[in-house]
Amino acid sequence: MLLNRRPEHRQPLxxxxxxxxxxxxxxxxxxxxxxxxxxxGTPLHALPALAAELGVGSLHVKDEGLRLGxxxxxxxxxxxxxxxxVLEEAAKRLGRTVDVTELDESDVRxxxxxxxxxxxxxxxxxRSVAQGAGLVGAxxxxxxxxxxxxxxxxxxxxxxxxxxxxxxxxxxxxREAAEVAAARGWTVVSDTSWAGYERIPGLVMxxxxxxxxxxxxxxxxxxxxxxxxxxxxxxxxxxxxxxAVVLGEDRPTVTVVEPARAACIYATAEAGRPVKIPHxxxxxxxxxxxxxxxxxxxxxxxxxxxxxxxxEEEDAVAVxxxxxxxxxxxxxxxxxxxxxxxxxxxxRAAASPDMRxxxxxxxxxxxxxxxxxxxTDPGRYAELVGMAPEDVLLQTA
Numbered sequence: 248m249l250l251n252r253r254p255e256h257r258q259p260l261x262x263x264x265x266x267x268x269x270x271x272x273x274x275x276x277x278x279x280x281x282x283x284x285x286x287x288g289t290p291l292h293a294l295p296a297l298a299a300e301l302g303v304g305s306l307h308v309k310d311e312g313l314r315l316g317x318x319x320x321x322x323x324x325x326x327x328x329x330x331x332x333v334l335e336e337a338a339k340r341l342g343r344t345v346d347v348t349e350l351d352e353s354d355v356r357x358x359x360x361x362x363x364x365x366x367x368x369x370x371x372x373x374r375s376v377a378q379g380a381g382l383v384g385a386x387x388x389x390x391x392x393x394x395x396x397x398x399x400x401x402x403x404x405x406x407x408x409x410x411x412x413x414x415x416x417x418x419x420x421x422r423e424a425a426e427v428a429a430a431r432g433w434t435v436v437s438d439t440s441w442a443g444y445e446r447i448p449g450l451v452m453x454x455x456x457x458x459x460x461x462x463x464x465x466x467x468x469x470x471x472x473x474x475x476x477x478x479x480x481x482x483x484x485x486x487x488x489x490x491a492v493v494l495g496e497d498r499p500t501v502t503v504v505e506p507a508r509a510a511c512i513y514a515t516a517e518a519g520r521p522v523k524i525p526h527x528x529x530x531x532x533x534x535x536x537x538x539x540x541x542x543x544x545x546x547x548x549x550x551x552x553x554x555x556x557x558x559e560e561e562d563a564v565a566v567x568x569x570x571x572x573x574x575x576x577x578x579x580x581x582x583x584x585x586x587x588x589x590x591x592x593x594x595r596a597a598a599s600p601d602m603r604x605x606x607x608x609x610x611x612x613x614x615x616x617x618x619x620x621x622x623t624d625p626g627r628y629a630e631l632v633g634m635a636p637e638d639v640l641l642q643t644a
Contacts, residue, residue, distance in 0.1 A: 248507070249596070250516055250555040251605040258550040260488055267449050268488035268547070273456040279327055280457060282347050283382075289313050289458075291465045296575030301597040303612040307470070308570075308590065309462045312581055312621025317378060319534075319583075319620040320458055320482065321371035321438075326379030327454035328436050328447055333359045333383045350383055359383040363433040366390070367413075367420035369478070369534050370399035370623060372451075376436050377406035388433065390424040392416050394529055394536065398624045416526055418539050439479040440543040448481060448543050455485035462615060463493070470499045470615035472608065474596075476588035477503050477512045478537040480544030482619065483552070491551040499615070500553045500606055504592030506530040507557040512548065515540040516555040531560050531631070534585035534620060554606060562591040564631050570618070571632045583620040583628060590616045 259265070266272060280286050290310045298306035311320035330347065337345040337355045349355050363386040366376045373389040380387035387408040391400055392415055404410050411427075413420040421439060428435045440448040463469060473490065475483035480503075487501040503512055508530040514522050523539040530536050566587035570580040582590075593614060596602040603609070622628035 248513070248557045249602050249605060250513060252516075252553055256550075257553075260491060260547060260550055263449075264488055264547050265492055267453050268456055268485055269492040272453045273460045273489060276323070276327060276454050276457050277460065279330060279347050280323070282350070283315060285316055288461045291462055292578050292580060294573070294577040296573065296577045297569070298614070300574070301594065302603075302610060303597065303608060303614050304610055305613045306593075307462070307466060307615050308580060308618050309458060309615065310580055310618045311458065312583070312586060312618055315378075317371070317374050318623045319371035319374070320455060320617065321375045322378065323375075323454040323457050324438060324451035324481070325366065325372050325375030325436055326382065328450040329364050329376060329379030329385065330383060331450055332364075332434060332436070332447070333362060333385060336362060356384045359385045362386070363388060363431070364436050365424050365428045365433045366436045366438075367392075367417065367424040368395070368403070369417055369536060370395055370403070371534055371620060372438050373403040373408065374406060377403050377408035381407050388427075390420040390427075392420040394533065396533075396624050396627065398626055402623065417537055418523070438481050439537075439539070439541040442542075445543045448541060452481045452485035452488075452544070455482055456489040458617060459486045459489050466613075466615070468613055469494055469497065470613045472500045472502070472606065472612050472614045474502045474504055474589040474592045474614070474616050476532075476535055476585065476592075476617075476619060477505050478509075478535040479539065479541040480512050480548055481541055483512070484544035484547035486617070487551045488547045498551070501551055502554040502556060502592060502596070502606060503548060503552050504589050505555075505557050506532040506535050506563070506588070507559055509536045509538060510557045511538050511540045512545070513555045513557055515545055516548075516552065519549075521545045532563050532585040532588055534583070534623075535588060556592050556596065556602075558588060558591040558595055562595055563588055566591045566594065567628070568632050571634070580618055581621045581628070582618045583623050584631065586618045586620040588619075590618075
C-alpha cells in the first residue's frame with residue numbers, strides 16, 4: 248500500500264522541532280558523541296548493482312549495524328538522552344554548568360549513582376538506555392513485552408539493566424514502565440511521546456540526527472529520495488526533519504515504510520492525527536512492531552513526510568538475504584529483521600510503475616536508505632538467511 252501526499256502538504260517545522268532537529272541540535276549530539284570511547288562514524292555503502300536492478304541512478308546504504316558496539320542506530324538516542332539528563336541534574340544540584348567532559352568527575356558520578364532510568368523496549372532502545380546508564384554510573388530498569396526474545400533480553404541485561412517482563416505488546420510495556428517510574432520517582436527515557444511528555448523523546452530523536460549528518464558528508468550529492476522505516480515514528484521524523492532543515496526546498500522525497508502488520512504511522516497519515524491501531528499478528532520486523540504513533544514524531548512527519556507505505560513479511564526477509572548475498576561488486580551487509588525495511592520499501596516501490604510515477608523514481612534518482620540494525624538476534628538472523636550461527640558471529644565480530 249502507498250499513501251502519496253500532495254506537495255502542498257509540505258510545511259516548515261514548528262520552531263522547537265527545527266531547533267532540536269536542526270544544525271544546532273545535531274552539533275550538540277555530535278559533540279556528546281565525540282566523548283564516547285568507541286565512537287566512530289558508521290559506513291556508507293554504494294550498491295551500484297542493486298541500483299541498476301531497481302532502475303535508479305544510485306543507491307547508498309548507511310550501515311548502523313556497527314554503531315557504538317550496540318548493533319543498532321538506537322545507540323545514538325537513549326544513551327544520549329541519559330547523559331544529557333544526568334548533566335542537567337548535576338548542574339541543578341551543583342549550581343553551575345556541567346559539561347560532558349566532566350562525566351567522570353566524582354561529584355557528577357555521585358549524583359548519577361542516585362538516579363534510575365527506566366524505559367520500555369522491543370530490544371534496541373533498551374540496550375541504549377542501559378548502556379548510557381552504565382557509562383555514567385546510574386541504574387537502569389528496562390521493561391520488555393512478551394514478544395521480545397530471550398536473546399535480546401540477555402543482550403540488554405549484559406549492560407547491567409534490571410529486566411522486567413510485561414504481558415501483552417510494546418504499548419503495554421510503555422504504560423507499565425511509565426506507571427512504575429511515576430510511583431518510584433524514576434526517570435522515563437522513552438522513544439515515544441504522550442501528552443505532557445515530549446522533551447525526552449525529543450532528545451532521543453536529536454541523537455538520531457547524527458546518522459543523516461554523517462551520510463550527507465560522504466554522499467557525492469544529496470539524495471533525491473529517502474526511504475525510512477518507522478515504529479512509533481521517531482527515527483523517521485528525526486532524519487526527515489534534519490534533511491528538511493539543512494536542505495530546505497532541495498530536500499528529498501521522504502517515504503516512510505512500515506510492516507503491514509504494524510502500520511500505525513500509515514494509519515495516522517490516513518487519519519491526519521495520531522491513532523492507535525489494533526494488535527494483529529506479530530511481525531518478523533520486531534523492532535518496528537508498534538501500534539501507536541508518537542505525537543511528537545507525527546508533528547514532524549505531518550510536515551515533511553511525502554509518502555507512507557507498508558511492506559510484507561516476505562519483503563523484509565528477501566532484503567536480509569539480498570544484502571547478505573549481494574550481486575556484482577556490491578558489499579555484503581548484515582541486516583537484521585527490521586534493519587532493511589526501508590530498502591524493502593524501495594524494492595517494492597521500484598517494481599510498481601504506479602508507485603514509481605507517484606514517487607518520481609527514475610534512472611536519475613539518488614536514493615538513501617538506512618540499515619538500522621545488524622544481527623541483534625544472531626540466532627534468528629541465521630535462521631532467516633539460512634546461515635550457520637557461527638558464520639553470523641564471524642560476520643558481526
